[in-house]
Amino acid sequence: METASQELLERYRTLQAEQQRHQLALEATQDLIYDWDVVTDRSTRSAALRTVFGHEGGDDSASWWMDRIHDEDRDRFGRVMHDGIRSSSTTWTTEYRFRRANGSYAFVLDRALIVRDGEGNPLRIVGSVADITERKVAEEALERSNRELEQFAYVASHDLQEPLRKIQAFGDRLKGRYEEVLDERGHDYLDRMQHAANRMQGLINDLLSFSRVANKPQPFQPVDLARVAAEVVCDLEVRIQGTGGRVEIDDLPALHADPLQMRQLLQNLIGNALKFHRAGEPPVVVLRGTMHKPDAGSRHPRLCELTVTDNGIGFEEKYLDRVFNPFQRLHGRGEFEGTGMGLAICRKIVERHGGGITARSTPGEGSTFVVHLPLGHTQGDTRP
Numbered sequence: 001m002e003t004a005s006q007e008l009l010e011r012y013r014t015l016q017a018e019q020q021r022h023q024l025a026l027e028a029t030q031d032l033i034y035d036w037d038v039v040t041d042r043s044t045r046s047a048a049l050r051t052v053f054g055h056e057g058g059d060d061s062a063s064w065w066m067d068r069i070h071d072e073d074r075d076r077f078g079r080v081m082h083d084g085i086r087s088s089s090t091t092w093t094t095e096y097r098f099r100r101a102n103g104s105y106a107f108v109l110d111r112a113l114i115v116r117d118g119e120g121n122p123l124r125i126v127g128s129v130a131d132i133t134e135r136k137v138a139e140e141a142l143e144r145s146n147r148e149l150e151q152f153a154y155v156a157s158h159d160l161q162e163p164l165r166k167i168q169a170f171g172d173r174l175k176g177r178y179e180e181v182l183d184e185r186g187h188d189y190l191d192r193m194q195h196a197a198n199r200m201q202g203l204i205n206d207l208l209s210f211s212r213v214a215n216k217p218q219p220f221q222p223v224d225l226a227r228v229a230a231e232v233v234c235d236l237e238v239r240i241q242g243t244g245g246r247v248e249i250d251d252l253p254a255l256h257a258d259p260l261q262m263r264q265l266l267q268n269l270i271g272n273a274l275k276f277h278r279a280g281e282p283p284v285v286v287l288r289g290t291m292h293k294p295d296a297g298s299r300h301p302r303l304c305e306l307t308v309t310d311n312g313i314g315f316e317e318k319y320l321d322r323v324f325n326p327f328q329r330l331h332g333r334g335e336f337e338g339t340g341m342g343l344a345i346c347r348k349i350v351e352r353h354g355g356g357i358t359a360r361s362t363p364g365e366g367s368t369f370v371v372h373l374p375l376g377h378t379q380g381d382t383r384p
Contacts, residue, residue, distance in 0.1 A: 054101030070097035107136040206341035225252035245283035252289040273310035
């Protein structure tokens, strides 16, 4: 009898210690932890309801919480919740605005786990609500700043066109009318001026192309990448023949995208592969497309992976982040032409389409640029 009592006492102490650890964990986190009994419509919520959102207690029903979701977000959250409950899903993750006790709204991230019985019926929903207001405000400020910077780049580049045209025009007149009058030094000065003006024209054109990705988007529509790639190779025919190279195109999918930007993406990637070839080695460029299942939780049903592989000079992968930045060059202007904007434009196009771009490379052996793009978008979407 005494042994049994001792065992019960030890078990009670163990359970009590475990309960204390759980309570300390709840108090330590800044997230609100909730446990909603779907059958009885009763919820328990952690102290963060008061410490983070200022609410003292509150009704334990789901409707009390729903009433405090922003009017513009309530229906969407309701659909996420009901779709999760009615389907076979075990989780949901969504963002919305939740009203604090003082009347202001917090941006929150709601992550839930749906507990079901043996027949799949929902019993409980356990989750957390994190206040992400600071992050959202910072994201919105960054997005606004980027829009302003892109608009400034577009306007500034456009305004630079006219004075540059005058420099080029008067330079051409000077060379045409006074070439015989100029001495060797005068010819050298004139050539330098014209070369600098041409480089400036290239920079302005690339800067305009970069800003147009966001400022002049076209609606998404079905795009046959195989056809686009064939047209790009046709446009690059002179360069391909000049280098003695070849471009191989594997099966490519169709997807919803901005057709002009898909053309620009492939032209930049294939053009770069042809440009950065090894001396005495004809460039070989291979363009492939494969399908991939999306990561768990992705809102896109299917993903396309495009790879552009070459046998060129390659680069050290420690410079991987740098090659996608505007006006970044790994080689001197005398070695290879260009402004260093091509890959930056590629990254901006891919990101606008909700994808990603990276590369694998070995110096002296070549590079493979890898692009992931979602196959589907809403018809007419322009995605900023």
